[in-house]
Amino acid sequence: MPLSYRIEQDTNAQSPSQWEDTNLFLVANHRDCHIPEPGEKRIPSDRAEIEDRYRKTHWIFPLEAYIHSGVHLSLSGEGNYPDRQWDVSQLGMVFAAKSEWLLSKSARKAALCKVNEWNQYLSGDVWGYIIEDETGEQVDSCWGFYGREYCEQETKAALKHASEAIPA
Numbered sequence: 001m002p003l004s005y006r007i008e009q010d011t012n013a014q015s016p017s018q019w020e021d022t023n024l025f026l027v028a029n030h031r032d033c034h035i036p037e038p039g040e041k042r043i044p045s046d047r048a049e050i051e052d053r054y055r056k057t058h059w060i061f062p063l064e065a066y067i068h069s070g071v072h073l074s075l076s077g078e079g080n081y082p083d084r085q086w087d088v089s090q091l092g093m094v095f096a097a098k099s100e101w102l103l104s105k106s107a108r109k110a111a112l113c114k115v116n117e118w119n120q121y122l123s124g125d126v127w128g129y130i131i132e133d134e135t136g137e138q139v140d141s142c143w144g145f146y147g148r149e150y151c152e153q154e155t156k157a158a159l160k161h162a163s164e165a166i167p168a
Contacts, residue, residue, distance in 0.1 A: 002133075002134050003131055003132065003133055003134075003139060003159060003162055003163055003166070004131070004132055004134075005129055005130060005131045005132070005155055005159055006129070006130050006132075007127055007128070007129050007148065007151055007152060007155060008127065008128055008129075008130065009124060009126070009127060009128075010126040010127055010128045010143045010144055010145070011124075012143075013121060013126035013143070013144060014144060015121060016114070016117055016118055016121055017035050017036070017038070019038075020038040020039055021038060022038050022039075022097070023096070023097040023099075023100045024094075024095070024096050024097065024100070024110055024111070024114050025037060025038050025094070025095055025114070026063055026073075026092060026093065026094040026095070026111075026114060026115070026118065027043060027050060027063075027092045027093055027095070028043075028063060028065070028073075028091045028092035029043040029047075029091060029092055030065065030067070030089055030091040030092075032065075032067050032071055033065055033067070033071045033073075033091060033122075035092065035118075037050065037095075047093075050093070051093065054095050057097060057098055057099070058095040058096055058097050058098060059095070059096045059097075059098060059101060059104055059107035059108070059111070060093050060094070060095055061075050061076075061093060061094040061095075061096070061107075061108060061111045062075065062076035062090060062092075062093055063075065063076065063090070063091060063092040063093050063094050063115070064076045064077070064079060064088055064089060064090050064091065065088070065089050065091050066079055066087055066088050067087060067088075067089060068087040070122065070123065071122050072119055072122070072123075073115050073118050073119055073122070074115060075094065075108075075111060075112065075115060076090060094111040094114055094115060096108075096110050096111050096114075117146055120146045120147055121146070125146065125147055125148065126144060126145065126146055127143075127145045127147075127148050127150075127151035128141065128142060128143030128144065128145065128151065129141060129142060129145075129151060129154070129155040129158065131155075131158060131159055131162050133166075139162050139166075140158055140162050142154070142158065
């Protein structure tokens, strides 16, 4: 039985802050981008307070945002933004646990991955797939893939598995 699939944008994607990962997370405090630390609902008004709390246990990387018709995050000074003077704000930090990343260099790579993940979420680059049989009945679906290319790879694997599971 032939199967078909479609890939759709996940309009109800779970925010990375909902994963409550205390090893790798970011905190942002700006009127256009408010992200508290895992398990918290508010951000301390004093940035030093949160830095002091994690200084011994986490690598800390400053975070900036280009806010212009949306929000794009980057580690401070690394975003290639057209007008830093007006549209870029220092808004928070990325925290990477020293117990997981022993070297600053590896922690920085992890922080860049976390920033990329957030940018995918903020830009709507989160996807899902639906696999249907020839009658249009849904055989399988899965949502929450960050990046369309990743979703396409997983869809093909799921389609192969679903095709093998259906008796000829």
